[in-house]
Amino acid sequence: MSPIVVQGSDAPRHARTSPSRSRSAARSRAIARAHAPAGAAAAVATGAGTGQKESAFGHVDGVVATRSGTGTKTDAALVDTPVAISVVTQDQIKAQGVQSVSQAVRYSPGVRSEVAGADARFDNIYIRGFVADQYLDSLKLPYFGIFAYPVIEPFNLERVEILHGPASVLYGQSSPGGLVDLVSKRPTLEPYHEMFFSTGSYGRAQGGVDLSGPIDKNKEFLYRVTASGFDVGSQVDHTEYQRFSIAPSLTWRPDNDTTLTVLSTYQRDPKAGFYNQLLPNGIGTITPYKGSTIPTSFYSGEPSFDKTDRTLGMVGYQLEHSFSNNLKARQNVRYMDLSTDFAVVSPNSVTDPTNMTRGAYTTQETIRSINVDNQVETRFNAGPFEHTVLAGLDYLHAVDQRLNGALSVVPAINALNPVYGVSIGPVPYTNNVHQSLDQLGVYAQDQIKYDHWIALLGLRHDLAQSRTDTLTYATGTTAVAPKSDTAVTKRAALLYKFDSGIAPYIQYTESFQPTAGTTFAGSPFAPTTGQQEEVGIKYQPNAKSLYTIAAYNLIQQNVLTPDTDPTHGVGQRVQTGEIRSRGIELEAKTEVNRELTVLASYTYLDNIVTRSNTATQLGKHPVGMPMNSASAWADYTFHGGALDGFGLSGGVRYVGETPGTTANTFYVPAVTLFDASLHYDFSALGPMFKGYSAQINATNIFDKTYVTLCQDIGCYYGLRRNVIATLRYKW
Template sequence: MVVEGSSAPRRTHAAPSRSRNAAARSRAPAHSSAPAGAVAATVAGSGAGQKGSAFGHVDGVVATRSGTGTKTDSPLIETPAAISVITQAQIQAQAAQSIAQAVRYSSGVRSETLGADQRFDNVYIRGFLADQYLDSLRLLNFGIFAYPIIEPFNLERVEILHGPASVLYGQSSPGGIVDLVSKRPTLEPYHEMFISTGSYGRAQGGVDLSGPIDKNKEFLYRFTASGFDVGSQVDHVEYQRISIAPSLTWRPDNNTTLTVLGTYQHDPKAGFYNQLLPSGIGTITPNKGSYIPTSFYSGEPSFDKTDRTFGTVGYLFEHSFNNNVKVRQNLRYTDLSTDFAVVSPNGSQPDPTNLARGAFTTQESIRSINVDNQLETRFNAGPFEHTVLTGLDYINATDKRLNGQLLVAPVINAFNPVYGAPFGPVPSTTNVRQRIEQLGVYAQDQIKFDRWVALLGIRHDLAQSRTETLTYATGVTAIAPKSDTAVTKRGALLYKFDNGIAPYIQYTESFQPTAGTDFALRPFAPTTGQQEEVGIKYQPNANSLYTLAAFNLIQQNVLTPDTDPSHGIGKLVQTGEVRSRGIELEAKTEVSRELTVLASYTYLDNIVTRTNTPTQLGKHPVVAPMNSASAWADYTFHSGPLDGFGLSGGVRYIGETAGNTANTFYVPAVTLFDAALHYDLSALGPMFKGYSAQINATNIFDRTYVTLCQDIGCYYGLRRNVIATLRYRW
């Protein structure tokens, strides 16, 4: 996939001459809020105009507007917060197969921590596991293995809001959020289909069809469907998915829009548990001169399974009473179920030739409804321009799970595994039913005065939960009700110079409920987070955006062991604290029609500042490296004998990370290289108009590395993966 910007002129001097086919490709029809016609192998259309929507398609890789940081359609250069936007063009150009892969080249982010184990799509921001949202409504994953995985082909963009976001989104991680923006119906016809093949027997394909249903364009539709069947670097592991995402927009007049969206996704083979030994035995350091093969499967092929079904239905409604007042209501119902069974090492035996294992099962389902009501009002008060957003959002969700556990399963030799040894049935151990509710009221004011932009916000939340746990061994049902309230605030100020430079300062807060009770059975209070941030944004034109952010983030009420012996063994208290401090740099620029460049660098000093465990005080939590960096460049020829041909290259550096909470060993740093070749087949003649081909390779030198170690085990990173794609747009 070519990563190419808009067809609008970008330089003051005359553009270089192009071939007839190249000129024809640049005159693709414009689409109002979604992909336009094919230009080379990327999505292109009306140039800078396609960069003008915070919720729609973006031509190329540089977005200029976002709704994630403010819940309003705001220019990124005027939003005093660090926000990264990964467009669908970038996702396709880099052949990202998950949200975790899509954010590889963003600053402040750590993803793909579990390597080939892709049951989860975890993204860490500023050292903390981030919550994920779909169209600004939270994707709930408060269970064990019922985790929502969103197919990236169904999205227009992935947005990362760095830092606490509770003032708009309620309970959330202090590191930030990942907001996924769905593809929506388009005013102009758009059609796309693709097929892919590659490493591990990949078979993949998809279609994306959109446009008006009637001549008056009152009704618009979109239908996105895709699926794949692919193996893995690990023996006996296969991934399968089918995803269907229809949507319909009704526009009864120029002031009203109702878009109904649905999703059905079934992953009958959705991943596996492949955590290896702690302390890096056999992975970072050899065991008797040998390393555990990356192909080693630690489970039982005839027993293990992860079967996930994910369905949603909802709507996005907006009505403008006039130019100054509009209301919005976004609603979604979600049904998610997972059937999981695994035999896995239990970490009690450090000898990889004689791994002790146990078995675990769970059947889990989560049903939830989210609604967000918003009133947006614009008015002037003297020289001040106000955009006031008030809102009320509500979440109601129920998680049911039946868990089973067998402490002892047959041992296995990691260097010479033999499967199929019999073991007893896995008995049911607990039956858990958990219900959560959250009600939030928030207000935000975006104030403009000359070149100044101020952002003020406040929110009040009430979060309630009730957990009923039946333990079969005792026949006792434990009931744990919990109620939390929180007030969170944000204040920020930005100054926008005429030359495109915009420095800003920001203070913002977060809260996140904590499960469990202390020795006196008192529910834990939510963790709280406070962040100070200063930054500079630079937007010299619509095709470039540079961001520098420095932050100091503190999370309090972190759980730590209770050291009072009279309280019993294994009890916890909330006297822990974690500090995250760092610098993030990110650049996205379409230098010319031919050259696109992405770059990022992150310095992160993430340490435990308070704990009752002396061996952890002043130590770095696992996951987040102190230094990480990435760069990606694409060059596409638009004339001469190589017209239509392009090549891309990327490099990712992941610094060393702590291997356990005591920091007694570290996971080594690694540098990975990616590459791509692409060709717009229309350069061969009119009969190939709309066709493009590309080949992507990640970790092209097939580097074997460990991506994460925790106290309980380590994970290998992804090895070389090659994907070839043929795409047709019309």
């Protein structure tokens, strides 16, 4: 995503200044007055609560976004974009007390998140039944290792956007289910200052600041710094989360046509999570074991040995230059350095909670990557047709280095009466893996408008190369696995926008995703491919309401399945699998009036294995994905009267039963969870309290104990009740 300028107020007028200063001031006023041009990012925002025209990349006052840059890499109205896109704004993140990206999408359709419960080492999000790739400012956050996973602090984000369905035409190799695009906070034209402090369940101590505005009077230089941190326990004994994050950014606007924004982040998570998978088939969790149930506080590892220590550093820039009103070029670059030091004692696949045999595993892993996305955007008319053409070339280089160690046997533990403190000797190194990835893509997109019709056409060619070198210490040998893939992906969509705000659309789109590994014969696996047909209707009756319904048919080919030839040995795989995902997604976001805001969603998901060489999987549903899920959230805030400034909100989340094994012989029961919040704006008490507010958020308010996920090797408990109180000051 790249920088553009949004509408702002006039720069201050300087009396009797030098000619150069007068020209600089005039230039600044011209920039501030300019309307936001279409582009792939907005590095300059106007600040929260300014009431300025919304851009696709800036702040949204409230929870209803009407523009997005994720679906087209241009600043486009959601109702004009023929694809299902869900936007979670920063105001929604604050209102719901969100603590992670996976929590931010709780109330979005077509999405499954928080599947590992209290184990929050990863922000895995599933869209339409497939794990989604994550992007930051439309540049990929590479994750192809094991435990080095880039987790982004939500306080640093302006919005979280979910693009439903294959998106390879604009983004290259990606999941067929869709992607999550995280939009960073950018420097603002108007001063904005905020600080907060939170406390709550499990000894939470948390705070942060967000400072932004112009550096000079002419608003040629703008800055923003967000910083936050927390220290909190969890529902599981002997576990804790700690984080410190700082994200400074700077925008330079040397003239009316050029904008450069530098974005950076440093995030340190010395305690970034833990592994706490329990027994398969719900033994001791869903079904009591000999009359006893494993407590949700049970920790299966060893406190003196286990750790997840993560450090993330990123720096990059977004540069845009307009050659004319109809031609502009952008370059977006980011370098990332991510390291994780992980050690865990975890249960083996056992069925007796009183004698859980365990093993130990360690890894020291580092991922370094650089992303570059170059774009040229031009607008022109050809007769009655209005064209917005985007052409781009992007490149990703990433290197993953990991040193692994393992102990197959560690003293067992009794989950019903755990005793910790066993001695674990040095964990011997088993292998050293070096993996590199290079992806080069060329893409073109044309948005065509004719009267009420809007067409979207896209085409892309990708070259992806990877190499994996694995040194096995037991044998002293190194296995080298080079791999090269090419792919051409397409997208075509058509939308008709009625004057009433109703916009039906149809879409066809494709994806590809390289697959690591080789067959028994040593041949590299082909990429998985995906194709989707989608129909939908969007309805935007006003600027504060957006309703969407989408129905789709999605197929993924070349899925890995077990190699059933006994002469090939154990653990070999072949690409004979196919998964079909069909569903319906409904989403409603509306600010009914000044007092009442309502969100609602419903998802019907029918994903099934349509091809497999394993009879127990054919015709079965993948684990963890519910066929039905729904959510609703409402907030009512009083304006005037005795309760002026007071507000309350409530939410309900329903997750239907999910398959707990690949053979679908066991199901995890459905669950309904309730959330609530109270908030108060102290400015209702008088001018001296302006800017002060307080809120209390509670999730799973009835403290329901439930299992969120089971798979063949184990199950996870869901999150228990969590209460967070926050005091905030804005000035």
